[in-house]
């Protein structure tokens with residue numbers, strides 16, 4: 278059987294480093310376990326970076342942007358041209374993720390992987406459109422198998438490099454909550470009523486209509502689905518496939534990935550189904566207000582760090598969680614031990 282790059286295993290986690298990091302946590306001047314999940318985060322970063330003094334200096338944020346043919350069905354509260362307009366807003370520094378990336382001093386890159394308007398190259402914007410939009414997933418396959426393979430490789434090209442400490446993937450693509458809901462319905466065997474939500478803010482009638490669109494898509498595609506790649510090609514999006522490639526590529530290079538919200542969790546679920554060794558390299562940042570996100574998180578056995586009622590996407594929820602990780606590592610690296618501080622244990 279031929280093996281694709283995305284099926285190659287990620288590095289395994291060294292249990293000895295995990296033990297040593299846990300031991301250091303026990304020696305710090307606090308009751309054991311009192312820093313809760315901050316302790317687990319620090320221990321995970323020690324194991325990922327193979328050091329007892331983990332760093333969080335090089336953060337890479339890559340936003341994948343693409344348009345969706347399914348927008349023709351009226352599934353979003355916003356018009357399709359907002360995708361391209363928001364890409365320009367990312368580049369000009371006005372989008373939420375632009376502001377947060379600057380705050381975090383992160384590397385920031387936007388990849389046009391299939392936006393329906395020509396966009397100018399710039400230091401932050403890379404134009405690699407596979408096509409001007411996917412096809413309408415409620416009527417045909419969103420993309421071909423060869424387009425899918427190309428999107429996965431573009432994702433890997435823009436993944437973290439080995440000297441990065443953290444990767445955040447973001448997405449922009451009007452209509453992409455419909456694609457994400459269809460992915461969850463097919464992978465988790467859930468009815469569209471359980472996976473469809475308001476996205477950018479469609480009303481109750483809009484949600485009912487969106488459910489019908491997803492129901493139609495599932496009826497059309499389900500008989501032809503043999504594996505996860507079929508799900509991604511048939512009801513996914515170019516930016517979702519790019520994220521899958523970037524997540525797998527980052528994890529294979531030994532860089533942990535911080536997952537954002539509803540759409541990025543669809544990419545994370547696909548990445549883990551395609552390559553289960555990716556799961557050990559994922560941290561989940563927040564629970565999105567998109568109603569079905571909690572089910573998707575459950576399916577991944579994921580316990581996100583935050584629940585702030587955010588439902589933006591762009592990688593914004595992940596960026597918001599970075600300072601918490603920074604604090605976890607700072608505490609791990611700089612707190613005194615009972616011995617060094619002369620505190621009785």
Ligand SMILES: Cc1cc2ncn([C@H]3O[C@H](COP(=O)(O)O)[C@@H](O)[C@H]3O)c2cc1C
Pocket residue numbers: 352353354355359363448449450451452453454455475476477478589590591
């Ligand atoms: C101005 C604006 C900025 C955004 N940034 C992210 N999204 C989010 O909304 C879109 C998905 O929602 P739906 O499926 O309902 O279209 C994606 O582009 C997502 O990233 C935005 C949406 C809008 C309107």
Ligand SMILES: O=C(O)c1cccnc1
Pocket residue numbers: 454475476477537538539540541565566567587588589590591
């Ligand atoms: O949680 C998300 O990622 C999300 C939710 C709604 C719309 N766009 C993104």
